[in-house]
Amino acid sequence: MDITIVKVGGAVVEDPAQLATLLEGFKKIEGAKILVHGGGRRATKVAAALGIESKMVGGRRITDADMLEVVTMVYGGLVNKNIVAQLQAIGVDAIGLTGADMNVIRSHRRPVKDGIDFGFVGDVDTVDAARLHTLIDAQLTPVLAPLTFDGAGTMLNTNADTIASETARALAKADNVTLVYCFEKPGVLANPDDDNSVIPTITRSLFQRLTADGTISGGMLPKIENALAAVEAGVKKVVITKADCLGTNNSGTTISL
Template sequence: MKITIVKVGGAVVEDPAQLTSLLEGFKKIEGAKILVHGGGRRATKVAAALGIESKMVGGRRITDADMLEVVTMVYGGLVNKNIVAQLQAIGVDAIGLTGADMNVIRSHKRPIKDGIDFGFVGDVDAVDATRLHTLIDVNLTPVLAPLTHNGTGTMLNTNADTIASETARSLAQTDDVTLVYCFEKPGVLANPDDDNSVIPTITRADFQRLTANGTISGGMLPKIENALAAVEAGVKKVVITKADCLGNNNGTTILL
């Protein structure tokens, strides 16, 4: 089966016009599809309103007990259900899920490394592709929030790019999978101030070089790391592009 997995970033989720464009493009994708969403900017705003400081390291959020409550509410509730409602409004029969629902994504708490404790952040152990197929096979479109669980009752904040990559990798064992990362830029840029400086292709060697010279940094680091992992695990195609370019082959293609 051909399956397209689209990951949409928090900046797009925050902008009604960009989100509407993305969802309309998503609807037009033929065949089975899954949407994975972020929502970090909304979580940061809600946390600030509650007097909770947001801390980031290498583009990833440190999640203490208070922040875990915020991201669970924002990702699993506010953002996820708004997207599901908008998809239903345009005729896409969507169902919103966290990793705990149907035991779709199990993870473990990230261990402390190099003195950095990310708190309640999950590293994915397994994505149950069979369970996802039970939904896809009855023409439902899963919408995955960036939350997983550890199997003993604890939710874990998990990078949405990672969830998209791990889901693609799991499904690629039996299906023809395309993974598309959509965000506010037209691709990975050589010059962050110039939207015309899209890097057309990136390999593992390119990534190492571009990271070393500072071209790629911050939140783009985990995105490309996950994109490369997906390609290396057999995902047929991985593209990083702008929300309104979904389906037109523009953007940055990740290659072996």
Template structure:
């Protein structure tokens, strides 16, 4: 039996008011303990543009310079986080907004400069994530809502990938609870055919994964998610699910609409 759902909502959902409202309504109906993780990159880009701060990317990854870390801190930890918390309260979910700096839950280190200087980007050591403060909040019937920000322990906020934060939190909390990590995005799950949104593969284990890989079914876009999923499972997470944001409630049950990975 799953005791805790760690749920990451994708940026395309955050950026679409109708999709977001549906997701939050469904999320609020989930029974039991749950944690939500979000980013907000497109909103940060729009606000940065208004402030005259240009967004820079390398291979799709944001370069977080001194001006940009101020913008993402304001947007992720302030605007987006507090709007989500307020909307969850309106749906009867007693949420509390957080970053990795709060209660020292997710310390990180600034990514070393190699070929590319990503700036104020944080890398997480999963062994350093603090489960005790989160357990106290969950046992008090609060729902933590994490912006994708960590800290270096020296006063510096760091921009950190939301998928990575979700995985790190799920791994840490798996020492306390049976955890299902759920990645919610705009697809219904892992697909047999990338052009057919209804061709969902409902269950994948290592053997099935290797068969799909050999048959060339899996596209480049889904491979990182699956690799992260198996890494989380190998680190103690009971199950990982990849599915559509609209199906988040059904995907906390035994009969899933998305792809369950074990």
């Protein structure tokens, strides 16, 4: 089976117009599909309104008990259900899930490393591809929130790029999987101030060179690491592109072996 997994995050989730454009493009994708979403900016806003400080290390959120409540509400509720509702409105029969639903994504709490305790943050152990297939075979479109669980009743905040990559890798064992990372830029840029400087293809060796010279940095590093891991695990195609390119020409940056 051909399956397309689309991950959307960043400013796209926050902007109703950009999100509507992306969902229309998502609708046009033929065959089975899964949508994975982020929502970190919305979680930060809600946390601030509740008087809860957002703490970040290297661009990654530290999730204490209070913040876990916020991200569970925001990711699993507010963002997820709004996306599901908008998909239903345009004729896509969608179902919203966290990793705890149907036991679909199991993870473990990230261990303390170099003195940094990320709290209730999960690193993925397993994605149940068969369970996802039961939904896809029923003509449903899964919409995955960036939340997993430890199998013992505790929810865990989990990077959406990682969830998209791990889900693609699990399904690629039996399916032809395309993974598309959508955000506000047209691809990976050689010059962050020039949207016309898209790097057409990135391999592992080129990624290492671009990281060493500082061309690629910050939040793009884990995104490309996840993309490379997916390709290396047998995912047919991985593209990083702009939200409004989805379902059209699939322009952007292709991640390759």
